[in-house]
Amino acid sequence: MRTVSFINLKGGPGKTTLSTNTAVAFAQQGVKVLFIDNDKQGNASSFFHVNIDEMEGTLAALYLSDAKAEDVIQKTNYENVDLIPGNMYLKLVEITLMQENNTIPRTILIEKLASIFDQYDLCIMDNPPDVGVTVINSLLFTDDVIIITTPHKYSMDGIDEIYRQLKSIDGKEFNIKCLFNQYISSDLSFNYKKILKEKYPVFESCIRFNRKFLQIAEEAKKPVFEVSPHCGFSQDLFRFLRELTK
Numbered sequence: 001m002r003t004v005s006f007i008n009l010k011g012g013p014g015k016t017t018l019s020t021n022t023a024v025a026f027a028q029q030g031v032k033v034l035f036i037d038n039d040k041q042g043n044a045s046s047f048f049h050v051n052i053d054e055m056e057g058t059l060a061a062l063y064l065s066d067a068k069a070e071d072v073i074q075k076t077n078y079e080n081v082d083l084i085p086g087n088m089y090l091k092l093v094e095i096t097l098m099q100e101n102n103t104i105p106r107t108i109l110i111e112k113l114a115s116i117f118d119q120y121d122l123c124i125m126d127n128p129p130d131v132g133v134t135v136i137n138s139l140l141f142t143d144d145v146i147i148i149t150t151p152h153k154y155s156m157d158g159i160d161e162i163y164r165q166l167k168s169i170d171g172k173e174f175n176i177k178c179l180f181n182q183y184i185s186s187d188l189s190f191n192y193k194k195i196l197k198e199k200y201p202v203f204e205s206c207i208r209f210n211r212k213f214l215q216i217a218e219e220a221k222k223p224v225f226e227v228s229p230h231c232g233f234s235q236d237l238f239r240f241l242r243e244l245t246k
Contacts (some may be wrong), residue, residue, distance in 0.1 A: 001034070001117050001118070001120045001121060001122065001123055001141045002121070002123070002143050002144070003122075003123040003124075003125065003141055003144070004022075004038065004122070004123070004124050004125070004126055004142065004143065004146060004244075005125045005138055005139060005142040005144070005145050005146065005147075005192075006018060006019040006022075006124070006126055006127060006146050006148055007127045007135070007139075007146070007147055007148070008147060008148045008155070008158065008166075009129050009130065009131070009147060009158045009161055009162050010129055010154065010155055010158045011129050012112075012150075012241055013148045013149055013150050013155055013181055013182070014148060014181040014207075014234070015126055015127070015148045016039070016043045016044050016047070016126050016183055017065040017174060017181075017195060017217075017218075017224070018029045018179070018181060018207065018213065018237075019035075019124055019125075019126040020035070020044050020048070020126070020223065020230055021046065021223045021237055022124060022125045022237070022240075022241065022244075023035045023078075023122075023239055024078050024081060024223045024226075025223065025225065025237065025238065026241070027078055027079065027081045028078075028080075028121055029242055030078050030080065030220065031055065031080065031122050032033075032118065032120045032121045032122070033080055033081045033082070033121070033122050033123070033124060034073070034082050034083075034116070034119075034120040034122070034123045034124075035048070035076075035081055035082070035083045035084070035123075035124050035125075035126070036059060036083075036084045036086075036123060036124070036125040036138065037059065037083065037084065037086035037087055038059060038086050038090070038125050038126060038127045038134050038138050039086055039126055039127065039128040039129065040086060040087065040088050040090035040091050040128060040134065041086075041089070041128070041181065042085065042086050042087045042088070043238065044083075044085055044086070044126045045083060045085035045087065045106045045125065046209075046221065047067035047221050048076040048077065048081065048083050048085075048193075049076065049077050049078060049221065050074045050083050050085045050220075051085075052074075052085050052087060053087065054063075054089075055087075055089040055092075055195060055236055057072055057074065057085070058072060058073070058082050058084070058085050058086060058087055059072065059085065059086050059088075059090060059134070060090050060092060061089075062084070062094060062095050062099065062109065062110070062112045063075075063093040063096075063108055063134070064106075064138075064151065064241060067112050068112065068114070068115065069084075069115055069116045070084075070113055071118065074114070074201070078090050078110035082120070084112065086126075086225050088098060090125045090128075090175060091133055091223050092131050093133060093134055096133065097133045097240055098133060101102070102239075103175050105133065105137070106136055106137060107137070107139055107140065107229050108136040109134075109138060109140070109141045110137070110140060110141050110234075113141065123141075125138045125142065126143075131165045131166075139169060139172065139174070140167070140169070140171070140172050141245065142174065142176075143175060144175045144176075144177070144178050144244075145166065145168075145174045145176045146177055146178075147159060147162055147176065147178045147179070148179055148181050149179070149180060149196070150180065150181055150182045151182070151183055151184065151186075151188065151189035152191065152192075156192055156195075156196065157239070159178065159196065159200065160235035163173070163176070165193075166216075171200055171218070175205070176200070176201065177200075177201040177202065177203055178196055178200055178201065178202045178203065179203045179205070179206075179207070179240065180192075180193060180203070180206040181200070181206075181207045181209075182200045182208065182209040183209060183236075184208070184209055185208075185209055189206075193206065195229060203243050203244075204239075204243060205236055205239040205240040206234050207233055207237060207240065207241055208232035208233055208235075209232075210224075210228075210231050210232055210233045213227050213228040213231045213234075214233065216228075222241070224237070225237060225238070227238045
């Protein structure tokens with residue numbers, strides 16, 4: 001099973017939209033996908049119409065109880081996509097594990113998910129904008145880290161810090177690559193991409209911004225490519241997927 005983590009230390013770059021759309025697109029090509037919602041906001045879980053208010057049956061239960069992977073994996077409304085949902089109990093995970101241990105427990109997710117590795121082709125993880133206990137666990141379980149950024153100064157400024165934090169995690173070499181989202185064709189955007197490519201690996205694909213169809217898709221809890229298969233976002237998404245699978 002290949003594992004891919006979407007991450008950024010700043011909110012609002014579109015991680016959840018890209019990760020959920022990526023999961024469904026692969027699933028529709030026959031890829032068996034496990035999606036892990038590692039963000040306490042639970043927006044990805046809501047996208048997949050899985051909303052759980054208690055800890056039981058969620059990612060938090062893997063950390064704080066004797067639950068097994070099979071106990072928390074939920075079916076979604078999409079064939080070939082299963083979900084380990086996230087909710088506000090992930091905040092309790094951070095508080096509890098940091099209080100109980102002098103060092104951050106790093107291998108809980110690896111150990112808990114070992115039994116289901118062979119059941120899926122791909123695992124996609126949507127991470128919160130921080131590097132806490134659950135993010136470190138997800139990263140140590142990850143093959144590919146995709147840093148989502150936008151062609152704006154504040155988003156760009158955070159990439160150096162993400163790399164610094166990723167490199168500080170001992171015992172893991174990451175395959176890291178940056179992806180521009182909410183891209184608008186302009187000299188400024190082009191220059192931002194040029195500057196970033198001089199420092200880090202960057203996907204050639206850039207996901208164009210289309211407010212109308214993004215809003216419609218968000219309200220309907222559908223992938224953008226189901227709402228408008230020919231819009232710029234949808235075309236760019238599939239270019240990105242082809243790059244990712246090369």
